[in-house]
Every structure is written in structure tokens, then in C-alpha cells.
Amino acid sequence: MHKSNLFTALLAISILPLFGFAQDKKDTPPANWYNLDYATDGIMGISTERAYNLLAGRKSSPVIVAVIDGGVDVEHEDLKKVVWTNKKDDNDNGKDDDGNGYIDDKYGWNFIGNANGENVNYDNLEVTRLIAKYEPKYISVLPSTPLSEAERREFVAYQKMVSDYTSKMDEAQFGDLNYGRLKQEVDNIVTKIGKTPKDITKEDLDQFSAENDRQKLALKVAKKEIDDDKSFEKFYEELKEAVEYYHNQVNYHLNKQYDPRPIVGDNYEDATERYYGNNDVKGPDADHGTHVAGIIGAQRNNNIGINGIADNVQIMAVRVVPNGDERDKDVANGIRYAVDNGAKIINMSFGKGYVYNKKAVDDAIKYAMEKDVLLVHAAGNDGKNIDITPNYPTKYYTDSLKAVTGEADAWITVGATAWKMDGDLLADFSNYGYKSVDIFAPGVAIHSTMPDNKYKDQQGTSMAAPVVSGLAAILRAYYPELTAKEVKDIILKSAVKVDQKVKVRQDGSNKKVYLDEISVSGGVANAYNAVVEANKYTLSKEK
Incomplete structure (x- = not known):
């Protein structure tokens, strides 16, 4: 699964357990x-x-x-x-x-x-697809339920999947809600400053007077993230990526009801099938x-x-x-x-x-x-x-x-x-x-x-x-x-x-x-x- 550069370097900050947009403030390397x-x-x-x-x-x-x-x-x-x-x-x-x-x-x-x-x-995460496959068979299984050795191994693996999936979904729902709220408040700040994200400076943020606690928090995050090497515009782009990432997690990656495979039209269970697809090597992303x-x-x-x-x-x-x-x-x-x-x-x-x-x-x-x-x-x-x-x-x-x-x-x-x-x-x-x-x-x-x-x-x-x-x-x-x-x-x-x-x-x-x-x-x-x-x-x- 693709993860943007934002998510490979998330650092927590105390006021927002899952938030943070950049690695430690370090000098940046040459582009080459x-x-x-x-x-x-x-x-x-x-x-x-x-x-x-x-x-x-x-x-x-x-x-x-x-x-x-x-x-x-x-x-x-x-x-x-x-x-x-x-x-x-x-x-x-x-x-x-x-x-x-x-x-x-x-x-x-x-x-x-x-x-x-x-x-x-x-598409889903693989863990989502596997749970969707095994859930009908194992969701009602009890410790006393008789299972073959192979089924017992499968059931133990399924239990681990469920635990992992639940943890991912909890984080995704938290992120979807809170990043969404953060972006909403940042958007309000952008609107009231009256400039595009490209033109907003740290001085604009310093002069901005927050109207409520959520806006104060959004302002604090924005100020923390921008410095001489990072513009408000870059912070805003990363914020949009964060919102999109968690939205996709909840709605696609971890959604057991979502299945895009029919689009391909292959017999998915036949791994020997080779000739399907198209020549669009660029695709949508x-x-x-x-x-x-x-x-x-x-x-x-x-x-x-x-x-x-x-x-x-x-x-x-x-x-x-x-x-x-x-x-x-x-x-x-x-x-x-x-x-x-x-x-x-x-x-x-x-x-x-x-x-x-x-x-x-x-x-x-x-x-x-x-x-x-x-x-x-x-x-x-x-x-x-x-x-x-x-x-x-x-x-x-x-x-x-x-x-x-x-x-x-x-x-x-x-x-x-x-x-x-x-x-x-x-x-x-x-x-x-x-x-x-x-x-x-x-x-x-x-x-x-x-x-x-x-x-x-x-x-x-x-x-x-x-x-x-x-x-x-x-x-x-x-x-x-x-x-x-x-x-x-x-x-x-x-x-x-x-x-x-x-x-x-x-x-x-x-x-x-x-x-x-x-x-x-x-x-x-x-x-x-x-x-x-x-x-x-x-x-x-x-x-």
C-alpha cells in the first residue's frame, strides 16, 4: 500500500496523539x-x-x-x-x-x-480481504468448538487479523475525525486571513486572533509546523494528504463491504490466469x-x-x-x-x-x-x-x-x-x-x-x-x-x-x-x- 511521505515521518506532539507533520527540525539536504x-x-x-x-x-x-x-x-x-x-x-x-x-x-x-x-x-488492505473471507466461518467459533488442526491454525490466524484490523480501524476513525476537524479549522483561518495558502506567512499566523479552542489548537499546529524551510502551503498540502489518507482508510482500505475487483473482470481465485487488464500504465494515480x-x-x-x-x-x-x-x-x-x-x-x-x-x-x-x-x-x-x-x-x-x-x-x-x-x-x-x-x-x-x-x-x-x-x-x-x-x-x-x-x-x-x-x-x-x-x-x- 502506498503511504505518502507524510505518514512515513509522523511525529506525535503532546496535544494531538496522532498528529504531527514533519521529522525533527533538521537542515534539509541538497535535492540531489x-x-x-x-x-x-x-x-x-x-x-x-x-x-x-x-x-x-x-x-x-x-x-x-x-x-x-x-x-x-x-x-x-x-x-x-x-x-x-x-x-x-x-x-x-x-x-x-x-x-x-x-x-x-x-x-x-x-x-x-x-x-x-x-x-x-x-482497494482494501489484505487484512480486510482476509477477514471478509474468514469471518463467516469463524465469527461464532468458541474455544469449545471442535476444529481440525488446519482449521485451528486458521482460526488463530483469524483472531490475530481481527485484533490488528480493530487497531487499524480505531486509529483510522480517530484520524479521519480529528484531521478532518483540524483541516476545517485551518480552512476557517485561511478564509479569515483572506489569502491563498501559498501566500500565507508565519507573520499572518502570529497576527491572527483565534476565536475558540479548536481554532487555537489549529493555529498552534500550523505555527509549530512552519519555519524557514517549510511554508504554510507545504503544511497545508500535507494536511490535505492526511485527511485523504484517513478518509481512504475508513472508506476503502478497511471497509469490508468494499470490493473493486469486479472492475477487472477476471476469475480472481484462478491464480494461473494471466491475460487480463489493459495498457493504461499511468492509471488514475x-x-x-x-x-x-x-x-x-x-x-x-x-x-x-x-x-x-x-x-x-x-x-x-x-x-x-x-x-x-x-x-x-x-x-x-x-x-x-x-x-x-x-x-x-x-x-x-x-x-x-x-x-x-x-x-x-x-x-x-x-x-x-x-x-x-x-x-x-x-x-x-x-x-x-x-x-x-x-x-x-x-x-x-x-x-x-x-x-x-x-x-x-x-x-x-x-x-x-x-x-x-x-x-x-x-x-x-x-x-x-x-x-x-x-x-x-x-x-x-x-x-x-x-x-x-x-x-x-x-x-x-x-x-x-x-x-x-x-x-x-x-x-x-x-x-x-x-x-x-x-x-x-x-x-x-x-x-x-x-x-x-x-x-x-x-x-x-x-x-x-x-x-x-x-x-x-x-x-x-x-x-x-x-x-x-x-x-x-x-x-x-x-x-
Whole structure:
């Protein structure tokens, strides 16, 4: 499920238990910080430019990177020249010219729409869908009710779901009510000041006289949130995002009566069904996927917008993620589509706490492994240890009893870091895990592309994963002889080890740990080091 940058950095303030709009007041990094170098710039980027200096004179081959996400604006000014085009089926003639089962899939495919051009926008969380499935069977079950061993396991899982769901709904209803009230009062303040949010200053707020307690509270929140680096307009936009987020939680994500799947028109229970959807790869909300695509490969050095990481990349858009939780059938089909159409790297900046058909996804991952494709997945934004609390999909294959039966060897799970080499290096929202998170990468205040030729800062492990996908694309472009597994090994081996403890949330309290205690590599991805390592690797293979 997509979460805006607002919700990956919520900090509570005492007067509003669920409120707060920004990370601690810190200086902001350069817009291009994730490409910078610590030794040269004092910023914990991945040393992209140093890597290209080392690659000078070396030829590269284009690499297709699939962005499996919520949609990509393929017409964006900084992306349109790096978008993958299926030249065998780009006629828009209503025919499947290349015979791959997907009609007019010029830029990729959308698995959450139908042949008439209608698209799913909102969907449930997976926990909501699972409760809707199991509730008729287990809602009346008592401790004394006879159940088989399999049913007992299912019932215990259902009880956990209900507890989780209830907690989420309580928070969502509280947020929906209180953010709504806050925005109403802020709107009243805006109206009485008589300016647009863009033009309101801190001085306007200082001079404003609140008429009641709610307005005083709204004024206090607004004043707290704006300073020299943050305008009232930005605060107001974040407030609108908050209102929309909780509204969507209550009305769609956690609404057991809401089911948009009939829009797609597939046989949802048939996970082997592959040929459904449409070619609208942008969809109704391409914010997240467009941002991700820009980090990977926005055209470099064109004096427009930003510099993506990879300089010889083709972005394939595969839409499977709604505003809500993605469905396993669509994820599996998205992976297979990307593999079959030439992607060598697949970026997956999505995840969820529950799984419906893990076998379908596991089988698709195995297929990608067989075809030498590297999968890069975001670790998730819950600040949790995903060795204990999984974020699906995972690199681990499991059986029907959830026992691990194997591991995808060309898979990288990415956590998020900030730009300073201090105790706050680990993003406070980032998931972690000694076994489950492979590496960390920049994921805070990342400036990238947005639909309709716009640009915006976003943060999350969703932003860290494409940093690593972009790095992987550099390696596969300049060292095409490397396998997906070798690219993964090089990226992990070349990570910058940090001799600095970082703060994490464990067992309900803040603790300080080293990165090698909460990840496989124990470090932050670095392009320069990776190129150095790739040179060593290829030389050793030639001997």
C-alpha cells in the first residue's frame, strides 16, 4: 500500500496523539543528495558521480528495469526518453501484434484494469480481504468448538487479523475525525486571513486572533509546523494528504463491504490466469510509480528536473498496486510479464503485512531467478524487525505451514537511510532485519519526478529500493557479463560499513545498534565502491 511521505515521518506532539507533520527540525539536504559522496560532499549518498568518473570510456548496453508499482507517467519530460517501448506492439491498433497475450502493450501493462479502459483506484488492505473471507466461518467459533488442526491454525490466524484490523480501524476513525476537524479549522483561518495558502506567512499566523479552542489548537499546529524551510502551503498540502489518507482508510482500505475487483473482470481465485487488464500504465494515480521511476533513471544531464542514477536504462511500467494493498495474483503476473518482456531488474516498492496466495508469488519469483532477473524490494515503513514481522513479498519461499523451504538468491531487500552520518542515519520509519534486510540506501527527502512534469520530495523505503535498482542497472549496463546473483553480491559486498550506532525502535523503546546488527551487509549502498568491486570481479573471472 502506498503511504505518502507524510505518514512515513509522523511525529506525535503532546496535544494531538496522532498528529504531527514533519521529522525533527533538521537542515534539509541538497535535492540531489542521494547521488553525492560522503568523502567529497559530507553527505551519505551513493557516490554516483564518482562511479561515472571511474566508468569513463567504458561502453554500456541498455538495461530494461521494470517498475512494478501504481503507475508511471511515461510522458513526463524527464522520463519519456528513457521509457521502454515494445516495438513489436506499439501501433495502438487494438491487436496483439507480438502475440504475447497483451494488446497494445507499448510501454508495459496494467493488471488492475479492464479491456474497456476502466481501472481500479482504491482497494482494501489484505487484512480486510482476509477477514471478509474468514469471518463467516469463524465469527461464532468458541474455544469449545471442535476444529481440525488446519482449521485451528486458521482460526488463530483469524483472531490475530481481527485484533490488528480493530487497531487499524480505531486509529483510522480517530484520524479521519480529528484531521478532518483540524483541516476545517485551518480552512476557517485561511478564509479569515483572506489569502491563498501559498501566500500565507508565519507573520499572518502570529497576527491572527483565534476565536475558540479548536481554532487555537489549529493555529498552534500550523505555527509549530512552519519555519524557514517549510511554508504554510507545504503544511497545508500535507494536511490535505492526511485527511485523504484517513478518509481512504475508513472508506476503502478497511471497509469490508468494499470490493473493486469486479472492475477487472477476471476469475480472481484462478491464480494461473494471466491475460487480463489493459495498457493504461499511468492509471488514475501515478504519483508513487513516477517518483520511483525518476530515481532509477530520469534522464541525466539534460538540464531538466533531476538526474536519475542509471544512465542507460529503459523503464518498463507494470501497474499492479492500487491505493490499498496489492493482490498476490497481480504481483505474480506483473513479475512474469516483466521477465518475459526483457526486464533484467525489477523494482518492487510495495509491501503488506498479510499474504493471500504466497505460492503464486513464490512461483513467479522462482521463474525470475531462472531467467537471471534481479528483484529489488522495499523493506517497508513500519519501523519493525521484519525477521519477526514479515513484509510481503519476501525472498523466502515457504510451504503451506509457513516453513521456509528456500531463498531467492538474486533478491535484495532495501531499508532506508538519511543523509547525515550520525545516530539518525537510519530513517526512523525504516524496517530492518539481520536476515531479511540486505542493505540500506538513501530514502529520506528524495527529490524526484511526479506526474504532469512535476517534481516533489518523497520518503520511504519505496525511495530507497529504486536507488539500489538504479545502481544495479549501472552494473548490468556496463558489465553485461555479470549475472543477477553476481550483481547482488557486488552491491552487498561494496556497501559502506558505518562505524556509528543508529537509533531503532525495538521492544517498545529506542535502542542504538550497528547496521550489521540489523541487516545482511551492515552498510549503505555505494555506486563507486560497487564499480571498483565489479572491476575486480570481472578481472578475476577472466583469469
